[in-house]
Amino acid sequence: MSVVETKAERAAGWNRPPAVEPEGEGELLEVAMGPHHPSTHGVFRMDVALDGERVVRLKPVFGYLHRNHEKIAEGASYLASMPYTDRLDYFCSLTNNWAYALAVEKLAGQEVPERAEYIRVILAELTRIQNHASTIGFLLQEMGASGTPLMYAFREREKILDLFESLTGSRMMCNYMRFGGCRVDLSAAWLEATKKVVAGLPAFVDEFEALLTGNEILMARCQGVGVLKPDLAVNASISGPMLRASGVNYDIRKVDHYGIYDRFRFRVPLGDHGDVYDRYMVRVLEMRESIGILNQALQEIPAGPIMDAKAKLRGFRPKPGEAYGRIEAPKGELGFYLISDGSPNPYRYRVRPPSLINLTVLEDMCLGHNVADVVLIFGSVDIVLGEVDR
């Protein structure tokens, strides 16, 4: 399918959200949804103008959690930024680690041993599963399902976090990957435990689907809500499951061939409508594909070193230059852009946060919908404020 805009759309300039006119007379009700609101995933605000309950204007307001991560990183060594990346998207610290390590490896030209690549894939896919499960749980929470799907998601997530803890030492702030490999090797016992957890995951996804997928209320709430057209999605740099739910076949694991994803057989699920239901289903189907990747990786993982022999822990100074490394994080394209001036600290350190950029089209998706749909659409974007505000 074509992802290029039509001539008429191009002539109209750029993709601004269409104006929605209030239907009746009288004043609009302006509501500040957030920063203290139960479903803004932390401290986030949407300035919403309502005509009745219909949204005619919506402006996202960011920055409540801003701590200038990039500036902190410019004053710290390359290694010292690694634990800070955990705190960007605190649901997926391992993929954040990977993205940062990848960017630094590109910058310094380091090679990653095969075993370390396998460990990274295993951890990244486990991260993806737990992130998608919790995202769906939160989405349903916002739909008012009183936390039941969220609790089921957290039940499985606990098992995965236990694995993370026994390997990396921390459940969420893993700080595990290093430039040129991984910090500690995994044991045979860990591998066995992981196989056991992974073997239980398909049943969990089945349970989730039995609970949710066919539910008429869920379908009624999600289908046709928050539609994102593929050309706007591409133009607005949307990434991750949200982009694929709009039907754009773009998975960085397939496109960039980073790590060793070429070795695994997996498919990229695509949605045709680009609405909340597609975003939900794409995540469910991605969990199933991730389980497939995990099964392959856990079978095939070779023995060997886990760190590049040339990698240095102390006194790491990459040559001057710059690099942009990106991975398919669970929330979308997570990129790190680094400029080195030859000193131990990066001259410029930039995070390309998928959560923030995926919110670009929030207003487009919400206009004309209800307040109830706004929280739903917002939940389907899947953001973490630690990453949005950095």
Added chain:
Amino acid sequence: MLGEGIIKGMLETAKNFAGSFVSEDRLTTVEYPEQRIPTAENARVFPFLVYDGSDWEAGMRCVACQICEKECPPKCIYIEKSKDKKPDFAGKMQIYPTRFDIDISVCMSCQICVEVCPFEAIKMDTQFELATDDRFGGLLLDRRELSKSNEYYHSIHPTEAAEVDARLAEEKRAAEAKAKAAAVAAAQKAAADAAAKAAAPKIETPAPKPPDAGGQ
């Protein structure tokens, strides 16, 4: 038919409701103060300083090199170097910290200090029940509070501690061998210098205390 999916979902929750009475998998709650999950061996909470032997001050491995202070991402470590020196585990005279503070309200448990420490002196604890009502003083740990014995280290991270001990023993052996070689060389030089004497006197290096003299 309308309602089919709803009934399917209701059956799923009913399954979990009933399952919670019979199955462990469907009742995952741990009642924390009474029940505890064993901490993972790799678990990390806040750093502590390892000392050898029984005297925390004499056995402290830290040589106040301040690498951890520099590398610490949130800069929660504060070290003051000593003016004098004390012997380390291998008997070498080293500087030691007169002040070693970690503000665990700032510490983010990242383990970077452990990784960069060349002396195996700082390790991660698994103790997490550190709540206190003193916001500043209670969360600022000084070197006395931070010092934990090597046996304690063995008890919380047995595999890692064994590796560390082996490494230190190796280092110590190397240091001793080096010292011996140096002594032998010095003796030979002395012998050569003396020239008259036929045999060099055998010099024994005093054996310093082993690092893991825990059994005592």
Added chain:
Amino acid sequence: MASTSAVTGADQIFILLRDWLVHLLPSALRPAASVVLGAIAIVAVFPGLFALTTVFERKGLGRMQNRLGPNRVGPYGFFQPIADGIKALTKEDVVPFRADAMVHFLAPLVLLVTVFMGFAVLPVGRNMQLVDMDSGLLFFFAMGAATELSVFMAGWSSRNKYSMLGAMRAVAQMISYEVALLLSSVTVVMIAGSLSLTEIVDAQNQYTGIFPHWYIFTPWGLASFLMFSIAATAETNRSPFDLPEGESEIVAGYHTEYSGFKFAIFFVAEYLAMFALSGMGATLFLGGWSAPLKFLGFIPSWIWFFLKVMCAIFIFIWMRGTLPRLRQDQLMNFAWKFALPFTLLNLLVTALWRFMGAGWLRWVVCAAILAGAYVFMGRMGMHRKHIGPRSYRYAE
């Protein structure tokens, strides 16, 4: 009927107790005292049931979510409501700046009073009814409709946008579902031929063999019961119709700006309304206080009533644990485009049932009409909105 007299003692224990107490007073005061005692019983029993229900709800919901629920206060956490009550009492009572303080204060009281009024006509056991009105059903629904006033008072007086939105939603929803609620009850009136709840129960308190003549065991009764349950869920703002207080959208709806004991009153009133409507559902369709099987008649009637109410409450909790919330327009669509036509059709079917005479034919005809209509209207509704299961494609 030989054994009944032996059981009557247990069955009528409260009535006998009341009569004994009343006879201690001079005869001029007796009618009033009798009513007061009954009212005291209602005011004591149902809030007690509320306390019990909150624990059961939280524990049941917890079990559905693979966790234990409250278990710290008292044995198995059963003193939790006491702790909650003390907490609510000791909390600061915040009234928003520039709120209409008077209305803000009155709203929870009005709500509580109107909700309690409904219990006056509810037969909780054999002869156990505070007032046996000829038009008890009408009175009950009139009182139910009055709750909308207090909800709007709460939302309006708070001067909060979320409260306002919640109140608007609540009023729209309650008025819409009142129609379905009433129309589905009318079928019972058509068959029983009376608005008196006592007579409705008596009509159902008969047995063929051991099986009772409950209205739920007829096609029209089942359909009415379904519609009644859905409308009752919507009336009491319970999940999946809890939009007026949809916490993820409008924070807490009309009681956003209530704290402390005023909030607790809203909470109590919500549960009391739930009991009242469950009790009404039981009375109309499940034979009220009558035993489900004939030989179980020795168990006191009020136990049956409360068991039926608690079963309904369990279903409320179960739905809350499973279902996501509907959207405002979908809720309205459901009320006016599905529930209303269906209940109207059900009225016709009930009339048909009434005039077809006994026999298997009326069973088949009525069941076929209702089932067909249900499937057809469900399909149409889903189809018109393009809602349905989807298939997904994959890229390699």
Added chain:
Amino acid sequence: MQRAEEIKAAIEAAVPGAGVTVVPNPSPSAQHALRLEPAHAVAVATFLRDAPGLAFDYLSNVTGVDWLDKEIAEKVKVTRQVTKTVDGPDGAKVDQIVDETAEETRKRVEPGYLETVYHLYSVALHHGPLVLRMRTVNRTDQIQLPSFTPVWRGAEFQEREVFDLYGIVFTGHPDLRRILMWDEFKDHPMRKDYVEPDDYEYEPTAHDAVLKRAQEHSAAAEGNRE
């Protein structure tokens, strides 16, 4: 480098006078950049997005970089003509002009500038990244750059962020407001010469820079009290 050169040629063929230069990247990543002239940048960007063989329809990353005024000390070989007295062929002293080469250390100040960096990918053709850069004239007043938001919607928030943190003003941006800092905030915190305000909070292990700040803060607080 090859790819960057090709794209440069394509741009110059399509947008006359585009003034694209290739900025080589010495790191192993070899992600070479194209530096655009702000005057033609939007035309070039539109071309890059729409050209069938390029189709860079996905703007992945927008960021700013602050380059301070640089004092460059470089050794230069300087050739001067000096007059030397040499022995003439006839024994007489002759003044002769000869070229003499000497090494000299020269200092020059390279004016600083703000730079934006764009990383482009193609979703349609699955290639990338293409790195684009633009520079402002200086760091103080001429800090306008054209906005790419009309070309790629994905630049909207990221350009706002660059505006917020670096102070680059994007002309043509439809909604250029601060995004992460609050509206009343004055400075641009990602600039290299940004000075943190005196908002020290008590920290028991204060040392180094924090300690200095703590002392300054307490001194200032003392001063205020008096």
